[in-house]
Amino acid sequence: xxxxxxxxxxxxxxxxxxxxxxxxxxxxxxxxxxxxxxxxxxxxxxxxxxxxxxxxxxxxxxxxxxxxxxxxxxxxxxxxxxxxxxxxxxxxxxxxxxxxxxxxxxxxxxxxxxxxxxxxxxxxxxxxxxxxxxxxxxxxxxxxxxxxxxxxxxxxxxxxxxxxxxxxxxxxxxxxxxxxxxxxxxxxxxxxxxxxxxxxxxxxxxxxxxxxxxxxxxxxxxxxxxxxxxxxxxxxxxxxxxxxxxxxxxxxxxxxxxxxxxxxxxxxxxxxxxxxxxxxxxxxxxxxxxxxxxxxxxxxxxxxxxxxxxxxxxxxxxxxxxxxxxxx
Amino acid sequence: xxxxxxxxxxxxxxxxxxxxxxxxxxxxxxxxxxxxxxxxxxxxxxxxxxxxxxxxxxxxxxxxxxxxxxxxxxxxxxxxxxxxxxxxxxxxxxxxxxxxxxxxxxxxxxxxxxxxxxxxxxxxxxxxxxxxxxxxxxxxxxxxxxxxxxxxxxxxxxxxxxxxxxxxxxxxxxxxxxxxxxxxxxxxxxxxxxxxxxxxxxxxxxxxxxxxxxxxxxxxxxxxxxxxxxxxxxxxxxxxxxxxxxxxxxxxxxxxxxxxxxxxxxxxxxxxxxxxxxxxxxxxxxxxxxxxxxxxxxxxxxxxxxxxxxxxxxxxxxxxxxxxxxxxxxxxxxxxxxxxxxxxxxxxxxxxxxxxxxxxxxxxxxxxxxxxxxxxxxxxxxxxxxxxxxxxxxxxxx
Ligand SMILES: [Zn+2]
Numbered sequence: 039x040x041x042x043x044x045x046x047x048x049x050x051x052x053x054x055x056x057x058x059x060x061x062x063x064x065x066x067x068x069x070x071x072x073x074x075x076x077x078x079x080x081x082x083x084x085x086x087x088x089x090x091x092x093x094x095x096x097x098x099x100x101x102x103x104x105x106x107x108x109x110x111x112x113x114x115x116x117x118x119x120x121x122x123x124x125x126x127x128x129x130x131x132x133x134x135x136x137x138x139x140x141x142x143x144x145x146x147x148x149x150x151x152x153x154x155x156x157x158x159x160x161x162x163x164x165x166x167x168x169x170x171x172x173x174x175x176x177x178x179x180x181x182x183x184x185x186x187x188x189x190x191x192x193x194x195x196x197x198x199x200x201x202x203x204x205x206x207x208x209x210x211x212x213x214x215x216x217x218x219x220x221x222x223x224x225x226x227x228x229x230x231x232x233x234x235x236x237x238x239x240x241x242x243x244x245x246x247x248x249x250x251x252x253x254x255x256x257x258x259x260x261x262x263x264x265x266x267x268x269x270x271x272x273x274x275x276x277x278x279x280x281x282x283x284x285x286x287x288x289x290x291x292x293x294x295x296x297x298x299x300x301x302x303x304x305x306x307x308x309x310x311x312x313x314x315x316x317x318x319x320x321x322x323x324x325x326x327x328x329x330x331x332x333x334x335x336x337x338x339x340x341x342x343x344x345x346x347x348x349x350x351x352x353x354x355x356x357x358x359x360x361x362x363x364x365x366x
Numbered sequence: 367x368x369x370x371x372x373x374x375x376x377x378x379x380x381x382x383x384x385x386x387x388x389x390x391x392x393x394x395x396x397x398x399x400x401x402x403x404x405x406x407x408x409x410x411x412x413x414x415x416x417x418x419x420x421x422x423x424x425x426x427x428x429x430x431x432x433x434x435x436x437x438x439x440x441x442x443x444x445x446x447x448x449x450x451x452x453x454x455x456x457x458x459x460x461x462x463x464x465x466x467x468x469x470x471x472x473x474x475x476x477x478x479x480x481x482x483x484x485x486x487x488x489x490x491x492x493x494x495x496x497x498x499x500x501x502x503x504x505x506x507x508x509x510x511x512x513x514x515x516x517x518x519x520x521x522x523x524x525x526x527x528x529x530x531x532x533x534x535x536x537x538x539x540x541x542x543x544x545x546x547x548x549x550x551x552x553x554x555x556x557x558x559x560x561x562x563x564x565x566x567x568x569x570x571x572x573x574x575x576x577x578x579x580x581x582x583x584x585x586x587x588x589x590x591x592x593x594x595x596x597x598x599x600x601x602x603x604x605x606x607x608x609x610x611x612x613x614x615x616x617x618x619x620x621x622x623x624x625x626x627x628x629x630x631x632x633x634x635x636x637x638x639x640x641x642x643x644x645x646x647x648x649x650x651x652x653x654x655x656x657x658x659x660x661x662x663x664x665x666x667x668x669x670x671x672x673x674x675x676x677x678x679x680x681x682x683x684x685x686x687x688x689x690x691x692x693x694x695x696x697x698x699x700x701x702x703x704x705x706x707x708x709x710x711x712x713x714x715x716x717x718x719x720x721x722x723x724x725x726x727x728x729x730x731x732x733x734x735x736x737x738x739x740x741x742x743x744x745x746x747x748x749x750x751x752x753x754x755x756x757x758x759x760x761x762x763x764x
Contacts, residue, residue: 069394069397069398070397070401073401216611217611217661217669218654218657218658223562224566226612228562228565228605228608229608257749260749261650261746263745267745272604273604273650273651274560274602274604274649274650294748296749296752297746297748297749297752298745298746298748299744299746299747302745312384320381321381323383323384324380324382324383324384325382325383325384325385326384
């Protein structure tokens, strides 16, 4: 995609301003039942919306001060964050909180008004199972490579990766590898694109990409693209915009995005947008939501769609943010 | 990604048609009513907890109602799970007392009470009560699961309840409960054969049934037979093929299979998959499993289970036969790209195995197959280009 935005035919135009408006409207839907039913995802949703806005080049579309206030209002004494004020702390919302604060450059507020970086690091580190190296999502103990990745993501942003046993975690990921080059949710589980992203990204953060069977994995990932240009998450499954992120970012990490047809994927993602009211859905014609909006945009960014800010394939955050925070 | 549990459940829509977002006044009013009901329930729960009002039947009812409204609301399940008494984490919200009270009510007894009963009768009664509560909790989650089969929190609560069976009941009784659970796992997989969570759940239940706590022993034979069953129902079930690939090493180990038995096992697997490919050569699942078998031939350091006694000549002979069989597929299916991909891949393996370069005939074949791949599957042209470079690079270097 080397053309400039204006040269693209209409069906390949990104409805940037509609998307910005859609994301801005998300918090003003308190008269919709779903708004309340999804309260347990409020902080994750904020991360998805904020990241989408940054990729769209509208980093100031959400008020910074209010964002910080809300994030800090979700924090517990333990250092962990709940999804909304009054909700129990959880790994996923804690990771979202760290990503949000990193993106808007507000770690200092976490220090002065929150419980501080060190306490957040401690909360996350305590969720590691020191025997197996894996991580739980919360104190109830669900274990999943998603949480391991989340821990590596947030701790590395905080500069606190040394709080956990990285080698043991890496061994656990190795045990999740399958003959097809992919990774499952736990040892024994079938390969799944979402889990592949979490495992390969965690290995990348740990500097252990040498463990990845890149040829075999690249092949499996490239076979996720099906007629119509979209990507699925497992063999013989339907395509879905969120895999534009899980599959594509994994291909990017192992240097093989050229193994799929990028133009067709761009066209598929764009067919899933609602050009009038904004937002992106899982498949053309379906209801939009912020989850598919951010992962659709992140996919387009990796595909170098003109006008979008570059996304970091490991962190799913603006590259400018990870460059600043990680000093690269 | 409909598979990935909690995040997607509430955070995203899958497969729901885009409709106008403009609600009629009626619809809006209905939403407002539901919201009011939902928030009211939630406020009540929180208020009771905050006021230290632990007259728990009311509280327990509230959490049940809240759960039915929104099974994704894990905090509520967390409250129920708190019965486990593990977590001082919430103590700053003074929930521990509340959970203790709930436990007394739900399980009909005080968890602080010593486990050893005063008399056998007492023990028996307690066990009967526990059994009743466990069964009713398991029944309670079934309609929730039917409504939200991918909701992690319901599964998690169910597992906690099942764990209570191990902790509180005699092994024979607990085993019965877990055996019924395996039945549930089979039923779910019967309905949705690729359901990720159901497969994982099944693995978990089997591990428990194999454990000493339930007086169990290995179920690897039964589980292997289960994959056979699933495959015979639907050849294209990659989840079953995958599960097979994971069970085989253990199966052969536990059978105490010698080299000959392992070879015979491989023969049988190869015959089965070849027959499957004969009817469904465009099915990725089958090719993935075929690749797994071939890895036993060409990458024995990683996949040693079926070929421990194989010499290099054996490996070459087996692989050559596979290549020949696949070539025969071309007679019936000239335009299936997976056939060309298989031929290309395995021919390169064969050369590597024999530590040689492709001969002139193979080179011509490789080039022709690659041309076919480009024609049939242009989406992956980048990969075909890399493969071409790789093969001719090898030629150029040595
Ligand atoms: Zn999706």
